[in-house]
Amino acid sequence: MSDKENFLELLKEQSKEKTEDFSSLLDGEIKVIVQDKIELKSKGIDEALAKIRQSSAVHAKEEIADTASSSFVNMVKPNDVLVFKRPGIQPYVLQKLRKGEYVEADYIDLHGKTIEQAYETVMKFIGFAKKHEFRTILIIHGKGERSNPKALMKSHVAHWLKQIPEVMAYHSAPVWKGGAGALYVILKKSDKASIINREIYQKR
Template sequence: MTDFEKNDDLHSFFAEMQDVKPIKPSNKALLHDTESAIAEKKRRAASQRSEREKLKSPLSLDGVTPVKPDDFILFQQPGIQDGVFKKLRMGKYPLEETLSLSGMTIEQSRDALYKAITDSHKRGVRALLIKHGKGEESKPFPAYKKSFVNHWLLELEEVIAYHTAQPVHGGFAATYVLLKKHPDQKLINREKNRKG
């Protein structure tokens, strides 16, 4: 490139830049605030930990009273009408959810049952079926998982009644569960009807 071509390029550059105005200096210093960044990181980590803990069940693994494989398990919260309980006992409520605990450990069963009940309640589900098995050969005692299901359902505030299922739904190996109405039940029902 000749000196003439260089000067021509330089002249073109300045011609293009003639209406560009320089940026005015700012008296602000842009610093990375490490303290607030660390605090935000800690807040996010605590929030994620809290979300993970919510998925874990608060249900107890202590103090379970054994039931027999062929025992009826049942509960009716005070104030629940006998007609409502009879309808549940007879399997007349539409079962919107079914949870099978087959092949799960006690800890996995506990977490799955807790999640199924709390999620179902949030979605406005009223009745569901828990398949826990009879556990005739279970260890350390017969009906081990069934005994825990009976124990856990009593610990859940969303549960207002439960009863051993009819033979068509599993009999002694399954339990009907009735959940209390969600505070926003009318809104949930409206949404369900709109989607249906």
Template sequence: MIEDDEFDDFMKEMKGVEPLKAKQKVDLSAPKVQQPSLIHRRQMAVKVEQGSQNHLTEEMIDLVHPLDVLEYRSEGVSLGVFRNLKRGQYAIDARLDLHQKRMKQAREEVFQFIKDCRKYDIRSAIILHGKGESSEPKAFLKSCTNTWLKQIPEVLAFHSAQKHHGGVGALYVLIKKSERTKQENRIAYNKGRIDF
């Protein structure tokens, strides 16, 4: 407990002292404008609740130029694997043609195509979206495909095709292994090993 004498001494020492003036602080509250990725995640959650599994966006499409080379590589895909994909060195086991499709139909087909590729253990596929030089807006289906494939976790990488496969009007797509294939690879890899 503080003695009265100590308190009096303290008050004498503090005579003439003024509190520091508060400086303006930065407002750290959440921004009022929602980020596009947050909006997309919320839309996905609503669609899943409504029973639709297709979470690919119909809004917020990043427009690209008809002659742009498209490329995407997710984390974990080695540069060597990506280089082989870019060069068209993997066998094309499935193909989807989106020419003359409307956005909604293309969206459904891209989603189902990747789902089917995964189901049937197809690792390398091609999607023909066209350049879209005469579409309005230009390269619309190409832009949609570029945006959608990045939203599908089963897509490991993609790159614009070589000229003989459609060039900038098509994409090579690398798809994750199914769980069944992963298990078969583990068994095959461990078959020759002797554990001590």
């Protein structure tokens, strides 16, 4: 046998020993790792309709003036349809909100939050939406059928939104977007958007 053949035979023996050593470390058993994580998605919101999905950590960085009070809240019922608009808002805007014809730019879900936490989340979310010039947003507050008193969160959210200058109108969402447990909200146009609109109409 030549030196080359001896060398190749030696490499084969060493390779065999290493393979056996590795197997022995695993007690002769190799297990396949199975991915057992399941990605959970909200069934109530069609993600394809949203332009941006931001985590609560991002929302928490936004700030807005503390303009809403929680005093003298008008309590509503779990299945009440909520409607609000400021003077000058056309009726067709509410109709489109009711039918879900506007596409929400983003949304928040207040389930599991205290009233205090919800207040902070709503205010910061409005600030976030204002910064990014969103016109339509969705706030999921739940019906509050099990809260004491009933519709506690729903009543507070409706009360706060009426006091925020950026909120021009809102309407309870259609069933496929949360129904009486959610609100479609129209926000005030930014100064930049208003100027652009005026320029467009002037050119017509």
